[in-house]
Structure formats: C-alpha cells, structure tokens
Amino acid sequence: MLNDTQMIEVLHQHRVRPSIHRLAVLDYVANRRTHPTADEVFSTIAVDFPTVSRTTVYNSLHTLVEAGVLRELDIESTSTRYDLALQLPHSHFRCSCCGKIFDMQLPAGLENIVMPGFKVDATNLFFAGLCPECASKSTDN
Amino acid sequence: MLNDTQMIEVLHQHRVRPSIHRLAVLDYVANRRTHPTADEVFSTIAVDFPTVSRTTVYNSLHTLVEAGVLRELDIESTSTRYDLALQLPHSHFRCSCCGKIFDMQLPAGLENIVMPGFKVDATNLFFAGLCPECASKSTDN
DNA sequence: TACTAACTTTGTAATAGTTTCAATTATGTT
C-alpha cells in the first residue's frame, strides 16, 4: 500500500516524472493488487480520467517497468499482467476457475537448480489450479 | 525422442487420430525440442507439406494440448510456446540475449509452498538470464 | 515572466498472434 506522497517519492527515486496518469496507473497496480492487465488498468483509470488514452496507459506501464517499479507477469497467454516490483520476491497462483491471481511465497535459492554457467536474472514461479472458494464449489455438487 | 511408430502409439493412447499433419507437428515439437512457437512449427512443417495451413497447425497443437501430449509454455508475452508433456516435470531457462530456451530441473514438492486450501494442478517455473555462451560474450568486451 | 528544450499525451493506423467459421476434403465403418 502506497499513499500519494509515497508514490511520488518512489517515482522520484526511480527517475520517473510523476505525471497524473502515471500516478493513477501506479495507484491502481500498487494498491488494488489484482495483478491487472493493461486493459483493466485503462478501464479503471478511465473512470476518473475520461480523456486518458490507451496508449498513455501502455506508455506508463512500460515506463514503470523499465524503471523497476512494476514487473510484467507472463502468467497467461492472452495478455500481460502487471505487479508491483517493490516488494519481496514472491510467486503467483492463478485459479483456473475464477481467474483470480494470488500471491504466494517464493522459496529462497531456487535459482541454484540451474546448470553451471547460466546466469539467472529473474526467477518466475507460478501455479495453476483451484483457489479454496472454487475448490469447495467444485466438490459440492 | 520418438520415432514414427512411437508417435502413432502415443496418439492412439491419447485418442487422437494420427493424421499426417499431427504427426508432423508432434515430430517437430517432440524431436527438435526447441520449444517452438506455433509459427515456427508452421514454417518448418510447410517445407515438407507446402499445402498445410496455419489453421491446421493451430488445430493440431490445440488437439495435442487437450489430449495431454503437449504443454503450453507461457514463457514470453509475444507468443505461446509448445513443449512435449510426456516427460518428467522440468523447468525452463530463457536466455534474454539469444532467445534460446533450455530445460532445467524442477525441485520436487515445490507446490507445498502454496497456502492451505489451494489445489495445485500445474507448477510452472522458469528463469530468465544469460546462457553460458551469451554470458561469456558479454563479459569478453 | 517568457523562452526553450525536453517530455508526455493523444488518436489513428499498423502489426502480430490467434480464433472463428463455413466449405471442402479425407477417413473409417457398414
């Protein structure tokens, strides 16, 4: 959770000019924590900023990813999702029934399983399956 | 590595009719092991079967995934890659320099880190970084 | 305060990957 002051500070630290739209994008991704797609960000932002363009949302997301504030999740083939990068490394779980994405732990030292000579920059771990709610529904019938 | 007889047997076991195109698709994904995109499969297949359509390649890939013979890899945002599902679970490493994808181990019991109540159907682990070849190039200069 | 350069935003058009669909062709069974 980041308030306005914190968000502006984060952007300054990462050399990103805190425009109103970038703040809105960051606010949504950082504080709603739904690991949204670009389109979900756009639709939400558009409520408060009816003039914002889709391109600006893409630009903002890319800028924030480049700056290291956000992170892209290649967790489904249809579209890229975004997550706050300013937190402890973690993994994800996507419910194949309701589509929700949940944060999970990430075991330390996972990258040690790669063969010698490979240089690991990023470790991506995600699970697919049923969340507790959907799991109980599907066993109820 | 699967020879023609083995591929036909695999398809029979999975209730998929072994058409000439499906065999060609399976042959490429199973035996070349480059974790290809649909388009790479199409381009390669098209050399031997000039009349094959892109749609047939997509159909074949989907059929084989549904049947459990192949597996989709959400390893990059631009396109889906395909891998043989008939082997021990493993993880992947994508070199961000040359784009090649390498098989790595997958630690057993990883799914135990998810919170209680979640039902894990699939575990996906991949790494990004530099392969030995590209790593040595980039430190040479 | 006005000027300038750099940056941000916009809207449109283009592109890439994938899916849909109806028509055609091939296959297996009786």
Add this chain to the structure above:
DNA sequence: AACATAATTGAAACTATTACAAAGTTAGTA
C-alpha cells in the same frame, strides 16, 4: 460404394500491443 464423422483449408475477424506524428505540458533558465 454409401454414409457419418473428423480433418483441413482459406478468408475474415478479433485482441493485444506497438508505432508514429502531431499537439500539449512541464521544468529550468534567462
């Protein structure tokens, strides 16, 4: 051979994303 079923084709549609040029905004400086 005739029939039902399944596979293949090609064109068009669709979705997510990117490219681009024009217009607008901002920060710093004179």
